[in-house]
Amino acid sequence: MFVYLIRRLLLLLPVFLAVSVVVFMIIHLVPGDPIDNMVQIGASPQQRAILVARYGLDQPLLVQYGVWLRNMLGGDLGDAIVMRQPVIDLIAENLPHSLRLGGLAFLFSTIVGITTGALAAIYKDSWIDRSVMTLILLGSTLPSFWLGLLLILLFAVQLEWFPVSGARSWTALVLPVLTIGLHGVALVSRVTRAAMLDVGRRDFVLMLHAKGLSHRRIQLQHVLRHALLPVATILSLRIGWIVGGAVTIEFVFARPGLGSLLITSLAQRDYPVVQGCLLMLAMAVMLGTLLGDLVQAAMDPRIREQLR
Amino acid sequence: MGRIRGSAPGRALCTWRGGLSAGCLMLVALAALLAPWVAPYAYDIQNLSATNQAPSLAHWLGTDEFGRDVLSRIIYGARTSLSVAMAAIGVSVLMGMCLGAAAAYFGGALDRAISAVVDLTWSFPEVLIALIFVAILGPGLYSTMIAISIAYLAQFSRLTRAQILAIKGETYIEAATSLGGGHLHIVFRHLLPNSLTPVIVAGMLATGDAIILEATLGFFGLGIQPPKPSWGAMMSSGTAQIFLAPWTIIGPGVAIALAVLSINQFGDALIDALDIRSKLRET
Numbered sequence: 001m002f003v004y005l006i007r008r009l010l011l012l013l014p015v016f017l018a019v020s021v022v023v024f025m026i027i028h029l030v031p032g033d034p035i036d037n038m039v040q041i042g043a044s045p046q047q048r049a050i051l052v053a054r055y056g057l058d059q060p061l062l063v064q065y066g067v068w069l070r071n072m073l074g075g076d077l078g079d080a081i082v083m084r085q086p087v088i089d090l091i092a093e094n095l096p097h098s099l100r101l102g103g104l105a106f107l108f109s110t111i112v113g114i115t116t117g118a119l120a121a122i123y124k125d126s127w128i129d130r131s132v133m134t135l136i137l138l139g140s141t142l143p144s145f146w147l148g149l150l151l152i153l154l155f156a157v158q159l160e161w162f163p164v165s166g167a168r169s170w171t172a173l174v175l176p177v178l179t180i181g182l183h184g185v186a187l188v189s190r191v192t193r194a195a196m197l198d199v200g201r202r203d204f205v206l207m208l209h210a211k212g213l214s215h216r217r218i219q220l221q222h223v224l225r226h227a228l229l230p231v232a233t234i235l236s237l238r239i240g241w242i243v244g245g246a247v248t249i250e251f252v253f254a255r256p257g258l259g260s261l262l263i264t265s266l267a268q269r270d271y272p273v274v275q276g277c278l279l280m281l282a283m284a285v286m287l288g289t290l291l292g293d294l295v296q297a298a299m300d301p302r303i304r305e306q307l308r
Numbered sequence: 309m310g311r312i313r314g315s316a317p318g319r320a321l322c323t324w325r326g327g328l329s330a331g332c333l334m335l336v337a338l339a340a341l342l343a344p345w346v347a348p349y350a351y352d353i354q355n356l357s358a359t360n361q362a363p364s365l366a367h368w369l370g371t372d373e374f375g376r377d378v379l380s381r382i383i384y385g386a387r388t389s390l391s392v393a394m395a396a397i398g399v400s401v402l403m404g405m406c407l408g409a410a411a412a413y414f415g416g417a418l419d420r421a422i423s424a425v426v427d428l429t430w431s432f433p434e435v436l437i438a439l440i441f442v443a444i445l446g447p448g449l450y451s452t453m454i455a456i457s458i459a460y461l462a463q464f465s466r467l468t469r470a471q472i473l474a475i476k477g478e479t480y481i482e483a484a485t486s487l488g489g490g491h492l493h494i495v496f497r498h499l500l501p502n503s504l505t506p507v508i509v510a511g512m513l514a515t516g517d518a519i520i521l522e523a524t525l526g527f528f529g530l531g532i533q534p535p536k537p538s539w540g541a542m543m544s545s546g547t548a549q550i551f552l553a554p555w556t557i558i559g560p561g562v563a564i565a566l567a568v569l570s571i572n573q574f575g576d577a578l579i580d581a582l583d584i585r586s587k588l589r590e591t
Contacts, residue, residue: 244433
C-alpha cells in the first residue's frame, strides 16, 4: 500500500507541473500587456518600469516561470491587485469555507446516493425504483445554479427557514449542500443501482438464492458489497464535479470561498488571484482523485498488484 | 426482437419518449429561429414605467428590472444558448475526432502525448476548464464558445480513440491497407465513418451539458454581454430581484430545463434505438 501511494504521488508530479505551466501562462496569454491590466490609465513610464521590474517581466519567460514556481512552492503567490493583500492570505481566508461545503456535499451525496441507489435496485420496478429514477433524471438535468435559486426562493424567501446567502451560521450550509448534493446523489445513485443490478445477475447470487437466503439479505450483504467497487471508481474519476459544483454554488449563494473569489477576480481581471485560485482548485481535484484511487486500492487488491 | 425497420432516428421518434422530446426540441429550435416573428416584444425595449411586473396578459412571464418582457427575452435567449452550445460542441466533436483518430491510428509516442494531455483535462470539471480559458480570452460570446469546445474536447477524443482502436484490427481495414490506401484514405474513408455513430450521439448529449455550461458562464457574468439576452445572464440579474420578481429567475430556468431535458431524452432514445449503450460507457 505504501509503495502504491508513493507511485501515485510520483505520477501526480508531471500533472502538477503541466497545470502550473498553464496557470502561469494565463497572465502572458491575456491580450495586451500584463502591466496595462494592472495600472491605472495615465501611469508614468517610471511607475510602469517599477512594476515591470517588480514582477520580473523583463526576464526571459523560462526564468520568470522558474521564479514563479519557486515562490509558489514557498507559499508566495504574489499580491492581489484589487484587494491589495497577499493572494495566499485571501486563499487561506476562503479555503476553509470551500472545504466545509465540498466535504459535506460529498458526504451527503455518497450516503444518500448509495442508499437510494441500493433501494432502487432491491425494489426494482416498484414505486421506490421509479421515484429514485425520477430523482436521478432531475438531478442530472436541472442546471445546479437554477436549482439553488429555486431552493432559495422556496426555503429562504417564502418559508424563511434558512438564510438566503452568506456563511454566518451552520444553517446557511443546508441549501448549498443540498444543491450540490442533488447532482452528486443522482450520479452515485445511478451507478449504485446499475452496479447492483449487474452483480445481481452473476452466478454466485444464483447460488445464494439456491442456498435459501432471503432476497433482502443477499442484496444487502453480498450484492451491495460487490457493487461498491464500481461506485468507488466513478466517485474517484468524477470527484472534480464536487469542486466544479462548489465553484458554481458558492457564487449563487454569495458564500465566501475559492469559487466566489475566482469569479469575482476574473470579472475584475485580478490575475494573481485568478492564478492562485485556479492552482488551488486544480490541486483539490488532483488530491481528491488521488484519495479516491487510494480508497479503491484499499478495497481491491487487484489494483494494488497492477501498479507494483 | 423481430426485423428492425426504418432508420435509427425514425425508430427513436416512434417511442413516446423520443417523439415527445423531439417535439419539445423542435418547439425550442423554432422559437429560436423565428424569434423576431414569435416574440411579442423586442428583447431590448425598456419600459421603465412597468418594471418588475408579475405575469399578466400583456406580459405572459412578467417583466424584468428595466420593464423588458421576460418571455421575449427567453425566446431571443434561445438563439444565444442554442447557437453557442451547438457551435461549440460541433467544433469540439471535429477536433476531438481528429485528435482521437490520430492517437489511435498512429499509436506510439503521438498516442502517448495526445492521451496524456486529454487525460489531464478529463479529470478536471468542465466548469474549471472553461473558466481557465475565459480567464485567458476575456469574457464574451466567442471566448465562451472556445472555452466550451475545449472543455468537452477530452470526451470526444477519448471516445473516438476507443472506437478506432476497436476496429483498427478488422480485416476490411487490413484489406484497404493492402490495396494501397494511404493513411488519410484509411482514416477518413474507413475508420472515422465506422466509428462515427457513438461520437455523434455523445455530441448530442453534450450539447445539453453545453447549454448548462453556457448558462453558468452567463450567470457568472462572463458570457455574452448585455443587452443581448442569454438565459444565464437573465437569471444572474434576476438574483438581485429575487424578493421582488422571482419570475425573472423561474422563466429562463424552465427554458433551460426544457431544452436540456428534451435533448437528453432524445439522445437516450437514440442510444436505445441504435443499441450502442455499451460503447458509450467505455469512456
